[in-house]
Amino acid sequence: MYESFSYRSNKNLIGQQNKINSLLTPALVLDLDILEKNISVMSDFAKKSGVKLRPHAKTHKCVEIAQQQISAGAIGVCCATIGEAVVMVDNGIAGVLITSPVISDQKISELVRLQSIGGKVIVAVDNLNNLKNLNKVMGEADQELDVIIDVDVGLKRTGVDGVEAALELAKFIDKCHHLIFAGIQGYAGHLQHIVSHHERNESVKRDLKKLSDTRDRLISVGLKPKIITGGGTGTHLFDVTINLFTELQVGSYAIMDVEYLNVESGKDFWSYSPALTLQSTVVSSNHTGIATIDAGLKSLATDGPVPIIIEGAPDEAKYEFFGDEHGKILLGDTNTQLHPGDIVRLIVPHCDPTINLHNYYHCIRNNTLVDIWSVAARGMY
Amino acid sequence: MYESFSYRSNKNLIGQQNKINSLLTPALVLDLDILEKNISVMSDFAKKSGVKLRPHAKTHKCVEIAQQQISAGAIGVCCATIGEAVVMVDNGIAGVLITSPVISDQKISELVRLQSIGGKVIVAVDNLNNLKNLNKVMGEADQELDVIIDVDVGLKRTGVDGVEAALELAKFIDKCHHLIFAGIQGYAGHLQHIVSHHERNESVKRDLKKLSDTRDRLISVGLKPKIITGGGTGTHLFDVTINLFTELQVGSYAIMDVEYLNVESGKDFWSYSPALTLQSTVVSSNHTGIATIDAGLKSLATDGPVPIIIEGAPDEAKYEFFGDEHGKILLGDTNTQLHPGDIVRLIVPHCDPTINLHNYYHCIRNNTLVDIWSVAARGMY
Incomplete structure (x- = not known):
C-alpha cells in the first residue's frame, strides 16, 4: 500500500x-461489528432460502471485505469491470463473475492472464461478435472460459432482448470449443430502489418472468443453465421466492447507505x-x-x-x-x-x-x- | 507509479x-496541444492585465500540469487540501497556497514537515483559534508560516464575515511570532457559473467590494496585504478590472468542461x-x-x-x-x-x-x- x-x-x-x-x-x-453482522444476516438468509451468494464487489472494491464474504459462505464475488476482477484475482479471491460484457481486445487478453494464474473467471455476454472474439482468443491461448448469457429483464442496459435471442447465443456457445455455457443472468437494477415493499415484490414476479422463461426454453432444448444469477439488496427477499435464482449478486447489504434506508425493508425480515x-x-x-x-x-x-x-x-x-x-x-x-x-x-x-x-x-x-x-x-x- | x-x-x-x-x-x-494553448492564453491574459497566476491544482491534481503552468509563468499553485499540497510539495512544486483552513493537529503537523523540506506553503485562515494553534505548532517547530485571511464575499463557505472581523485576525497575526501576515483571499465561487456575461461582471463589482473594503481598512492601520488572491475561470475577465487582485486562482481554464461551455464567455475575449x-x-x-x-x-x-x-x-x-x-x-x-x-x-x-x-x-x-x-x-x- x-x-x-x-x-x-x-x-x-x-x-x-x-x-x-x-x-x-x-x-x-x-464499523466491523456491523459489517460482520450484515454479512452474517445475508449469509443465514441465503442458506435458509437455498440460494448461493456471489456478492457484488463493485460496492466495496475491497479484498478484505470479499474475503469476509467468502469466509461467511459466499461462493465468490461479482465484479462490474475487468479491472476490479484483476484486483480480486491477483489478491487470491476465487469465483469471480464479471457481470458486464468484456469487449475490447486488450481486456479479453487480460482474461487470458487471469485464467492462466488460476482465476477461473466467469464472464457475462450479450452479443454474438463478442462471443466469437472470446472463443478466438481463448482458442489461441488454449484455454476454456465459462460464460453466462446476460438477459435483459427491463433495465435495457445490457442483456439480450428476449428468449429467442438468448437461445441463439446459448446454441452458439454450445458449439464453441473454448467457451462453456455456464448459465444466465438477469439483473433487475430498475427494481432495487422501489420504495414500496409490495410494489417491489410484484415487480420482481413480473419482470423476472423473462429470465425464468429463458431458463425454461433453454432446458427444453437440453441447455440447462447451471448458474442463474441476479438479484440485489433491494429485491433479495423476493428474489428467493420465485424459484429461479441459483445465486444472488447482492452488494449494498454489507455496507448500506441512505438510499437503502429510504427503501421499505419490511421490518420483520430486513436487518x-x-x-x-x-x-x-x-x-x-x-x-x-x-x-x-x-x-x-x-x-x-x-x-x-x-x-x-x-x-x-x-x-x-x-x-x-x-x-x-x-x-x-x-x-x-x-x-x-x-x-x-x-x-x-x-x-x-x-x-x-x-x-x-x-x-x-x-x-x-x-x-x-x-x-x-x-x-x-x-x-x- | x-x-x-x-x-x-x-x-x-x-x-x-x-x-x-x-x-x-x-x-x-x-489533448496536450489544447492544454498548452489554454495555459498560454491565460498566461498572456495575466501578463497583459498585470496580475500573477497561482492556478488551482484542485482542478487537475496533477504534478505535470502544475509544472506546465509554472513554466508558463505561474508563481505556484493553489491547493484545496493539505493532502493535495503534500503531493505538490513532495514533487517539487513551489509556491503552494492552501485555500481552505487547515484545522486538525495532524494536518498542522504536516505543514511543519512541508516547511522543513523547503515547501514555503501559504495557508488561508478564518478563525482565531486556528491561528493560535498554527502559531503554537510553528513555534514548537521554530518555524514561520505565511498566512492569508480568507474573507467571505458572499458564498458563506469559508471566510470571515466582514471587514472588522478580518481586521481583528490581521492584528492578531501581526502579534504572532511564528505567523506572517501575507495577505487576503476572497473567492467568489457563487459567481463563477452565472451564465450572463453582463450579470457576472456586475456581480464581481458588487460582491468583491467586501474584499477591497477589507484591503483599504487593513492599509489604513498599516497592515497592507501583499497578496490579494481570488478569482476564477468564470470571472477572471472581470476580476482584473476592479483594481484589487494581485493574483488569480483560476483552475478550470486549463482543462475546460461542459459547465464552462454553458457560461457566456464573451467571444472576443475568451478562447x-x-x-x-x-x-x-x-x-x-x-x-x-x-x-x-x-x-x-x-x-x-x-x-x-x-x-x-x-x-x-x-x-x-x-x-x-x-x-x-x-x-x-x-x-x-x-x-x-x-x-x-x-x-x-x-x-x-x-x-x-x-x-x-x-x-x-x-x-x-x-x-x-x-x-x-x-x-x-x-x-x-
Whole structure:
C-alpha cells in the first residue's frame, strides 16, 4: 500500500482507544461489528432460502471485505469491470463473475492472464461478435472460459432482448470449443430502489418472468443453465421466492447507505444497518446557522440522496453539498453553534460511488481504529 | 507509479500513431496541444492585465500540469487540501497556497514537515483559534508560516464575515511570532457559473467590494496585504478590472468542461477549449434507440450538467447516466445503430470531480498517445 499522507498519519492511531476523532478527515469509517453482522444476516438468509451468494464487489472494491464474504459462505464475488476482477484475482479471491460484457481486445487478453494464474473467471455476454472474439482468443491461448448469457429483464442496459435471442447465443456457445455455457443472468437494477415493499415484490414476479422463461426454453432444448444469477439488496427477499435464482449478486447489504434506508425493508425480515460513515471536520463557522465541513462532492456521491447526519450536529441539522471539498451543515432554528475542529459524522448517500472516492476504509470496533483497508479496486475499469 | 492493469496495458500504446482507439476505457484523454494553448492564453491574459497566476491544482491534481503552468509563468499553485499540497510539495512544486483552513493537529503537523523540506506553503485562515494553534505548532517547530485571511464575499463557505472581523485576525497575526501576515483571499465561487456575461461582471463589482473594503481598512492601520488572491475561470475577465487582485486562482481554464461551455464567455475575449475528453466504448446495443457505454457515474461527475458527446454517435444523440459503470446513448430518431466495440467520446461535465474519479490522464498529440500522467493528488484530503 502506498503510504499516502493520510495513511501515514492514521496508521499510528491503530489500537489507540477512543482516538478515532483524530483521524484525518474526510475519512470513511467502517464499523466491523456491523459489517460482520450484515454479512452474517445475508449469509443465514441465503442458506435458509437455498440460494448461493456471489456478492457484488463493485460496492466495496475491497479484498478484505470479499474475503469476509467468502469466509461467511459466499461462493465468490461479482465484479462490474475487468479491472476490479484483476484486483480480486491477483489478491487470491476465487469465483469471480464479471457481470458486464468484456469487449475490447486488450481486456479479453487480460482474461487470458487471469485464467492462466488460476482465476477461473466467469464472464457475462450479450452479443454474438463478442462471443466469437472470446472463443478466438481463448482458442489461441488454449484455454476454456465459462460464460453466462446476460438477459435483459427491463433495465435495457445490457442483456439480450428476449428468449429467442438468448437461445441463439446459448446454441452458439454450445458449439464453441473454448467457451462453456455456464448459465444466465438477469439483473433487475430498475427494481432495487422501489420504495414500496409490495410494489417491489410484484415487480420482481413480473419482470423476472423473462429470465425464468429463458431458463425454461433453454432446458427444453437440453441447455440447462447451471448458474442463474441476479438479484440485489433491494429485491433479495423476493428474489428467493420465485424459484429461479441459483445465486444472488447482492452488494449494498454489507455496507448500506441512505438510499437503502429510504427503501421499505419490511421490518420483520430486513436487518441490515449502515456499517459505513463518513467522518468529517468543521473547518469554518463564521456565518449564522451554517457550519462548513470538509466533506463535499469529492468525498460523497452526488447521484443519490444527500447524506444523513448521525452525530455532531443538532437533530434538525441538514447536510447540503457546498462545492468540491465542502459540505454545508444547515443548523436550522437551533442556537447551537459548531466550531472548527468539531467532528460531524454522516451516513453515506449511495455507497458504491461514495466508496469509489476514497483510498481507505478506517476500520473500527468499539470506537477504536483496528485496521486500515485499501479500496484496492478504486478507479479500476 | 503503481502499474495497474490499465496503465500496464496502455503504456505500450505510447508513440504508436493513431492507436488511441485501443486505450482501455473509460479513459481520460488529455489533448496536450489544447492544454498548452489554454495555459498560454491565460498566461498572456495575466501578463497583459498585470496580475500573477497561482492556478488551482484542485482542478487537475496533477504534478505535470502544475509544472506546465509554472513554466508558463505561474508563481505556484493553489491547493484545496493539505493532502493535495503534500503531493505538490513532495514533487517539487513551489509556491503552494492552501485555500481552505487547515484545522486538525495532524494536518498542522504536516505543514511543519512541508516547511522543513523547503515547501514555503501559504495557508488561508478564518478563525482565531486556528491561528493560535498554527502559531503554537510553528513555534514548537521554530518555524514561520505565511498566512492569508480568507474573507467571505458572499458564498458563506469559508471566510470571515466582514471587514472588522478580518481586521481583528490581521492584528492578531501581526502579534504572532511564528505567523506572517501575507495577505487576503476572497473567492467568489457563487459567481463563477452565472451564465450572463453582463450579470457576472456586475456581480464581481458588487460582491468583491467586501474584499477591497477589507484591503483599504487593513492599509489604513498599516497592515497592507501583499497578496490579494481570488478569482476564477468564470470571472477572471472581470476580476482584473476592479483594481484589487494581485493574483488569480483560476483552475478550470486549463482543462475546460461542459459547465464552462454553458457560461457566456464573451467571444472576443475568451478562447479556452476543452482539453479533456472521456473515451468510452459501447458494451451493449441490443435495444432499439439505445447504446450502452462503459462510462457511468463512477467515471463522470454527476453534480453538474451531463457530458456532451463529441464523437462516435449521431449529432442528435444524447448521454444519460445509466448506473455506476454505464452510460446510455439515446440515439433519437436516427436509424444509426452503434455496436459493441465502437468508441464514443464525451466532453466531461464538471472537470474537477470528474478528474478525481480517475488514476491517469492519457496525453495525446495529433491522435497519438504520447504520455500517461498520474492524477497524483486524487483522493488526497
